[in-house]
Amino acid sequence: MVHLSDGEKNAISTAWGKVNAAEIGAESLGRLLVVYPWTQRFFDAFGDLSSASAVMGNDKVKAHGKKVIDSFSNGLKHLDNLKGTFASLSELHCDKLHVDPENFKLLGNMIVIVMAHHLGKDFTPEAQAAFQKVVAGVANALSHKYH
Amino acid sequence: MVHLSDGEKNAISTVWGKVDVDAVGAEALGRLLIVYPWTQRFFDSFGDLSSASAVMGNAKVKAHGKKVIDSFSNGLKHLDNLKGTFASLSELHCDKLHVDPENFRLLGNVIVIVLAHHLGKDFTPEAQAAFQKVVAGVANALAHKYH
Numbered sequence: 001m002v003h004l005s006d007g008e009k010n011a012i013s014t015a016w017g018k019v020n021a022a023e024i025g026a027e028s029l030g031r032l033l034v035v036y037p038w039t040q041r042f043f044d045a046f047g048d049l050s051s052a053s054a055v056m057g058n059d060k061v062k063a064h065g066k067k068v069i070d071s072f073s074n075g076l077k078h079l080d081n082l083k084g085t086f087a088s089l090s091e092l093h094c095d096k097l098h099v100d101p102e103n104f105k106l107l108g109n110m111i112v113i114v115m116a117h118h119l120g121k122d123f124t125p126e127a128q129a130a131f132q133k134v135v136a137g138v139a140n141a142l143s144h145k146y147h
Numbered sequence: 148m149v150h151l152s153d154g155e156k157n158a159i160s161t162v163w164g165k166v167d168v169d170a171v172g173a174e175a176l177g178r179l180l181i182v183y184p185w186t187q188r189f190f191d192s193f194g195d196l197s198s199a200s201a202v203m204g205n206a207k208v209k210a211h212g213k214k215v216i217d218s219f220s221n222g223l224k225h226l227d228n229l230k231g232t233f234a235s236l237s238e239l240h241c242d243k244l245h246v247d248p249e250n251f252r253l254l255g256n257v258i259v260i261v262l263a264h265h266l267g268k269d270f271t272p273e274a275q276a277a278f279q280k281v282v283a284g285v286a287n288a289l290a291h292k293y294h
Contacts, residue, residue: 034272052272116264125181125199
């Protein structure tokens, strides 16, 4: 469970309301694959990931980025029960996808960076602090069912 | 030593040439103190750090942010010898300042976030990847003399 003040919750909804979530998702996943190239191993079926422009322009990356961010958006509505919200995704990522949970922290960080890139003055230090708590909470929740 | 391609080195100098380095330093240090409040313990003599606006407006934070970023800028000119360049600062942070080296990674991350916030299209995925390598290299160099 992430402990956020009312001010932090407001900062989060204000910031999230001002971005195009699908774009954030696509860009975050794309930048993850570029900055941390080993993450590409999970996406063999995605086609051309051979350069930064190939990755950022890849339709499957954009579609999957949207899928991931829709799940994250859902998490933003259940900040009091992130572990419950992400329980089945946690099992999936452990049992079927075999993703090292450290990668959830990397993607969470990438989401914060992309938010910083997209937002202007709305990316206040308070909004950043609140988002960094949330992405840490989501990463923990996604690791929670690992065994 | 950080291994960067010529393209990555160009991306770094292009980006660094487009930002107000002092502003990046002040903002990065300020945001570090807000997002990770335990870091404030190293700055007892800085006066009012009681709120995000107090931190971001604090003249000593800005001055120290400039000092830190000048050192980082110097590192950008010595990417082939970061450990040598930061050796005495590493000893200082260990022996006199007692700073947990994990905090160097946190500050490096905040620098990337602030660059994302300040730059528009120049914050390409390639530039981000190059900067993330650099901040990791600087953090490692600052931790290198710890004992």
